[in-house]
Amino acid sequence: MAEPSTARTLTTEPRRTPPAPRSVGAYPLLAWTWMRAMAQYPVSLLLLTFGQAASTGLELTALFFVFGHAHQLAGFGINEALLIYGLAGVAFCLADFFMGSVERLGEHVRKGSFDTMLVRPVSPLVQLATDEFSPRRLGKVVPAVAALCYALAVLDIDWTPARILMLPVLIVSSIVICCCVWTLGASIQFFIADAREVANSVTYGGQAMTEYPLAIYGRSVVRTATFVVPLAFASWQPALFLLDRPDPTGLPEWLRYAAPGVALLMSLAATLAWRTGLRHYRSTGS
Amino acid sequence: MPDLPAAAAHPAPADPIVDVRGLGRSFTVSEGPFLRRTRRTVHAVADVGFTVPRGAIVGYLGPNGAGKSTTMKMLTGILSPSSGTVRVAGLEPARQRTRLAARIGVVFGQRTTLWWDLPLRDSLALTRHLYHVPATDHARRLAELTELLELGPFLRTPVRQLSLGQRMRGDLTAALLHDPELLVLDEPTIGLDVVSKSTIREFLLKLNAERGTTILLTTHDLGDVERLCRRVMVIDHGRLAFDGDIAALRDSAPAPRTLVVDLAAPTAPITVAGARCVAVEGPRQWLELDANPAAVIAAVAAEHEVADLTLREPDIEEVVADLYRRPAGERGRITA
Incomplete structure (x- = not known):
């Protein structure tokens, strides 16, 4: 073989100590990279975005059908239901947009691609969350945002300064709580490889549940959704706060201010679960 | 080299x-x-x-x-x-x-760390950001590696279209850009x-x-x-x-050396002390040695008319295979 390689020599300057890894900045970078990769198939991207918007739009139609037959559910009318649907949709769809890919952990473990994430100086959670990051998931958010905006406009909400200030806090908290639920669901997959469906019953199942006024499910479900898997803070409690209504299931009123605290607790739980899972990671045979 | x-x-x-x-x-x-x-x-x-x-x-x-x-x-x-x-x-x-x-740099031969749908050049640029390599260092190392590993012709090709050999060289580059x-x-x-x-x-x-x-x-x-x-x-x-x-x-391995003997004419398997005939193919015979080759060669030459002789060392493959085959008790740990 000809040896053109000998012509060139490698630099012999002293080796630099690498800077400490920073994972936060890697998120937008990796997300952008994946979006560019997705943009290689623009038609597919466009169709998928519309598809996602249409599928959530369908849930919205279901809501109208339900309220077409029963004008009130647990004391909530259609506009109030739209508020709850919108809050739940914004929280879950944005959490899905940012963190939804983590549910594919089991698949990456089986394929061995999780190993390659572990040898990069970036948190594997960030790499997993941005894996195949695609703007198409934003399609889901569109109907939810529309419903939320409509409900906020038509409902007779007493816009005190406290409500105006709390609304973004509650929305951000609800997104954080949902992101944590996704992460907890993924962490289970370190221990049970096929736990994706179990996790989905809480993630997608939780979304379907919290799109309706929780009171219709009865006291025990509301209590579970408040204290065990705190999805009540995604739509139910913020809605009660905005509408200034007492909790029909009799839970104390201060709970509607607890969302930021719950978000913090959930973040701690999710971090702990993820770290524990990572320590128990077994990799694959090869 | x-x-x-x-x-x-x-x-x-x-x-x-x-x-x-x-x-x-x-x-x-x-x-x-x-x-x-x-x-x-x-x-x-x-x-x-x-x-x-x-x-x-x-x-x-x-x-x-x-x-x-x-x-x-x-x-x-x-x-x-x-x-x-x-x-x-x-x-x-x-x-x-x-x-x-x-x-450190890690390369798995069986799987790629590159981004499947991106051109190789973009995957490598992304690596620079993940490892926080200064732009000038990145440019210089990429130039060096491009020349040494001959990446030039496929830098703009999406990774999914690369051949295995090209992909491997790309992966190696990705693992080395942060020095x-x-x-x-x-x-x-x-x-x-x-x-x-x-x-x-x-x-x-x-x-x-x-x-x-x-x-x-x-x-x-x-x-x-x-x-x-x-x-x-x-x-x-x-x-x-x-x-x-x-x-x-x-x-360390007891894999024997082999003496390949080309005789003037086909004969019955050779029997000499310190060697064992393992194969016969026309006038050519393979003798496995467990004694000094010189003595065996002398003995063979004394009894037969020899056209050619080759002494074969065991190659490393056989040595390693032999090491694997040894029963666990005997294997122990050999340190040289």
């Missing part, structure tokens, strides 16, 4: 880059149907200890399932060890995995053609000689071992069966 002494320009400091002591990893395996499941513990790696000095090229050999990959995963922080200690570049891999990742102290290669030449293998081997030798990069590789390709490694470690059933240089490995 001449074999340069390792890291001539970079005298090796006293502390080894890899320091492994009493390393073990066991897995709990569940078997059988639900409810009647039994659990047992498998020791994938048991009590492995070695050090790798800076600037070395070390081959890590072993049959499938011997514990090679498990060891490599513990060295890179992918797996936490069940027992023992590991230090790589002064860090504890499992606890300081991300910090370690910034200082790691240690390069860990898991079967780097698997499935490659002769030319690609040769390009990669010559490149690795150059990298080690000129940049002083320590290289630790697992492989099934004994050509890699013979060309690259001064030192080999053989792991079998989770234990180190051999650690030393290649010559010592050859000596």
Whole structure:
């Protein structure tokens, strides 16, 4: 073989100590990279975005059908239901947009691609969350945002300064709580490889549940959704706060201010679960 | 390219880059149907200890399932060890995995770390940001690596369209752009053609000689071992069966030397003291030696009319295969 390689020599300057890894900045970078990769198939991207918007739009139609037959559910009318649907949709769809890919952990473990994430100086959670990051998931958010905006406009909400200030806090908290639920669901997959469906019953199942006024499910479900898997803070409690209504299931009123605290607790739980899972990671045979 | 002494320009400091002591990893395996499941513990790696000095090229050999990959995963922080200690570049891999990742390069021959749909150039640019390499350093190293690994023709091609050999060279580049102290290669030449293998081997030798990069590789390709490694470690059933240089490995194995005799005419199998006839093909006979070859050659020449003689050393492949075949009791640990 000809040896053109000998012509060139490698630099012999002293080796630099690498800077400490920073994972936060890697998120937008990796997300952008994946979006560019997705943009290689623009038609597919466009169709998928519309598809996602249409599928959530369908849930919205279901809501109208339900309220077409029963004008009130647990004391909530259609506009109030739209508020709850919108809050739940914004929280879950944005959490899905940012963190939804983590549910594919089991698949990456089986394929061995999780190993390659572990040898990069970036948190594997960030790499997993941005894996195949695609703007198409934003399609889901569109109907939810529309419903939320409509409900906020038509409902007779007493816009005190406290409500105006709390609304973004509650929305951000609800997104954080949902992101944590996704992460907890993924962490289970370190221990049970096929736990994706179990996790989905809480993630997608939780979304379907919290799109309706929780009171219709009865006291025990509301209590579970408040204290065990705190999805009540995604739509139910913020809605009660905005509408200034007492909790029909009799839970104390201060709970509607607890969302930021719950978000913090959930973040701690999710971090702990993820770290524990990572320590128990077994990799694959090869 | 001449074999340069390792890291001539970079005298090796006293502390080894890899320091492994009493390393073990066991897995709990569940078997059988639900409810009647039994659990047992498998020791994938048991009590492995070695050090790798800076600037070395070390081959890590072993049959499938011997514990090679498990060891490599513990060295890179992918797996936490069940027992023992590991230090790589002064860090504890499992606890300081991300910090370690910034200082080492890892290439898996079986899977790519590149982004499938992106052109190679973009994947490499992304690597620069993930490793926080200054733009000027990145540009210079990319130019060097592009020339040495001949990446030019396919830098703009999406990774999914690259051939295996091109992809491998791309992966190698991605693992080296941040100038790691240690390069860990898991079967780097698997499935490659002769030319690609040769390009990669010559490149690795150059990298080690000129940049002083320590290289630790697992492989099934004994050509890699013979060309690259001064030192080999053989792991079998989770234990180190051999650690030393290649010559010592050859000596340690009882694989016999073979004398190939071409006689003037076909005859019955030769019987002489110190040799055993293992094959006959027309006038050619193969004799396995267990005594001094000179005595056997003299004895054969005295009894038969010999046209030609060849003495064959066992090649490393046979030696390693022989090492694997030895029963566990006899195998023990040979250190040269």
